Each structure stands twice: as structure tokens, then as C-alpha cells.
Amino acid sequence: MYVFSRIRRINNAHGRAAMAAAAEAATRASEIIGMPVALWTPVLSAGIGTVVWSTTAEHLADLQAADDAITGSNEFMDWVEQNDSLFIGSLDDSVLQVLHGNVTGDPPAYVNVTRAVAAPGSVSEAMEMGMQLTEVVERITGVATTFGSYVTGTFGELAWAGALPDLQAAEAANAAMAASDELRKLIDSAGHVYQPGVTSMLLRRLN
Numbered sequence: 001m002y003v004f005s006r007i008r009r010i011n012n013a014h015g016r017a018a019m020a021a022a023a024e025a026a027t028r029a030s031e032i033i034g035m036p037v038a039l040w041t042p043v044l045s046a047g048i049g050t051v052v053w054s055t056t057a058e059h060l061a062d063l064q065a066a067d068d069a070i071t072g073s074n075e076f077m078d079w080v081e082q083n084d085s086l087f088i089g090s091l092d093d094s095v096l097q098v099l100h101g102n103v104t105g106d107p108p109a110y111v112n113v114t115r116a117v118a119a120p121g122s123v124s125e126a127m128e129m130g131m132q133l134t135e136v137v138e139r140i141t142g143v144a145t146t147f148g149s150y151v152t153g154t155f156g157e158l159a160w161a162g163a164l165p166d167l168q169a170a171e172a173a174n175a176a177m178a179a180s181d182e183l184r185k186l187i188d189s190a191g192h193v194y195q196p197g198v199t200s201m202l203l204r205r206l207n
Contacts, residue, residue, distance in 0.1 A: 001056060001057075001058060001097075001098040001104075002056065002057050002058075002059070002060060002063060002095050002097055002098065002151070003055075003146075003148070004054060004055050004056070004057065004063050004066075004093070004094075004095050005052055005053070005054045005093065005094050005095075005096070006052070006053045006054075006091055006092070006093050007050055007051070007052050007091070007092045007094075008050065008051060008087050008091050008092070009049055009050045009051075009087065009088050009089045010022070010049055010050070010086065010087055010088070011085065011086055011087055011088050012049060014085070014086045015049075017086055018051075018086040018087060019041075019051070019206070021083045021086050021087075022039055022053075022206070023039055023206060023207050025039075025053065025080070025083075026039040026053055026207050027207070028076055028079065029053070029070055029076070032070055032073050032076060033055075033065075033066040033069050035055050035056075035057065035066060036055060036107075037053050037055045038053070038054050038055070038107045038205055038207060039051060039053055039205065039206045039207045040052040040054065040111070040204060040205055040206065041203065041204055041206060042201050042202065042203055042204075043110075043202050043203070043204045044202050045200070045201040045202050045203075046199070046201065051206075054107075056103045056104065060095070060151070063095065093152070094150055094152055095150065095151040095152050096148040096150055096151070096159055097148050097149055097150075097151050098146055098147075098148040099127075099130075099131070099147050099148045099149060100131060100134050100145075100146065100147040101144065101145060101146030101147060101148075102144070102146075107163075107205055108163035108164055108165060108205065109165055109166055109204065109205055110163075110164040110166065110167065110169075110170060110202060110203065110204055110205070111161050111162065111164065111202075111205075112161070112162040112164060112170060112173075112201075112202050113159060113160070113161045113200070113201045113202075114159065114160045114161075114199065114200045114201075115158070115159045115199050115200075115201075116130075116157070116158055116194040116195070116198040116199075117154055117156050117157045117158070117194060117195045117197070118156035118157075118158065118193065118194060118195070119192060119195050122192070122193045122194075125193050126156065126158060127149065129186075129189075129190045129193050130147050130158050130160070131147060132186060133147075133183075133186060133187070134147040136180075136182060136183055136186055137160070137162070137177065140176050140177060140180050140182070140183060141162070141173040141176045141177060142173075143162045143163065143164065143169070144162070144163045145160055145161065145162045145163070146159075146160070146161040146162075146163070147159070147160050147161075170202065
């Protein structure tokens with residue numbers, strides 16, 4: 001199973017119109033490809049002013065077929081060109097291969113995404129440690145957590161995504177992790193496994 005994400009920054013001079021267009025793009029794309037497209041934006045995190053469209057597929061070929069259907073739709077591409085000024089910069093795509101967790105069904109209201117890159121010579125250990133961290137976090141917090149590796153982008157990059165129904169659940173999960181000696185010791189033992197610069201982002205679903 002794969003999770004596809006497409007990211008773009010909104011033009012703040014047209015922020016409200018850009019957000020409305022981003023939601024419309026998700027609806028139009030869903031209708032064309034026959035797969036639900038979720039729209040997200042960071043909150044209380046770096047990357048404010050960006051939007052993220054995501055969908056899931058069983059195979060990479062399914063994602064390519066979906067992209068071909070979208071770019072092959074003259075009506076959709078005309079609409080994209082008409083609304084391009086609402087956004088700035090390039091489109092950035094990524095594909096995460098899911099190694100643990102269930103990404104089917106309705107997306108949650110919030111997702112807490114943590115990303116890390118394996119240290120040189122530690123890819124296998126980073127994958128094993130990633131699974132251990134996932135299992136401990138799920139047990140401590142009760143939050144369903146997806147773990148996977150990126151097919152494209154930085155080599156050895158991994159991600160954890162915790163599905164949250166609301167901010168109260170996010171706060172409770174943070175408190176549970178902060179109070180866990182087991183988790184702190186496991187994170188300390190992983191210090192040499194990942195490169196510096198591990199990031200965390202809270203995404204809110206908009207559609």
C-alpha cells in the first residue's frame with residue numbers, strides 16, 4: 001500500500017480563494033480518478049500556508065494511472081491553469097510505502113507526521129527501530145500509527161503518522177509519550193540510527 005502526497009504553497013495575497021480552490025481541486029480530482037483525495041494543511045507547525053493533497057493506492061501503477069487521468073482531462077487542466085495564480089512555487093510529490101498500519105477508510109481529522117532520515121550505514125537498523133518505536137507509541141498512546149519509507153525523495157527517509165480525531169487526543173498522546181520512561185529510553189537508544197533534524201508536523205484535514 002502507498003500514500004501519495006502533493007504539496008504546494010498558497011499565494012497569501014489570495015489566501016481565502018486559494019484554500020477554496022484547493023478544496024475544489026480535491027473534489028474534482030476525486031471524481032476523475034475514482035479515488036478519494038484528502039486535503040490537509042499544517043497547523044501549529046512549520047509550513048503554514050501550504051496545502052497537501054493525498055490519496056492511497058495498492059500499487060504504484062494505480063498512482064500513475066490516476067495522474068494520467070488527471071493530466072489527460074482537458075477540463076481539469078484548463079481549470080488548473082485558470083487558478084494557478086492563487087498558488088506559488090512548484091508542486092512537490094512524494095510516495096510513502098506503508099510498512100505498518102492501516103491507511104484505508106475515512107482519513108482522520110488530524111495527523112501528526114514525524115519524519116526522519118536513516119544515518120549512513122544504518123538503514124536496516126533504522127527500519128527495525130522504526131517498527132519498535134511505532135509499536136511502543138501505539139501501545140502507550142492508543143493512537144493508530146502508520147509507519148513507512150519514502151519511495152521517492154531523500155534516500156532512507158522514513159515517516160510515522162498518528163491518526164487523531166481531535167486536538168484533545170493529540171494533547172493526550174503527547175502527555176502519554178512525555179510520561180513514558182520506556183519511550184524516552186528507546187528514543188535515546190536510537191540516537192545514532194537517524195540523522196539530525198527529525199521533524200514533526202501536525203496536519204488538519206480540510207475536506
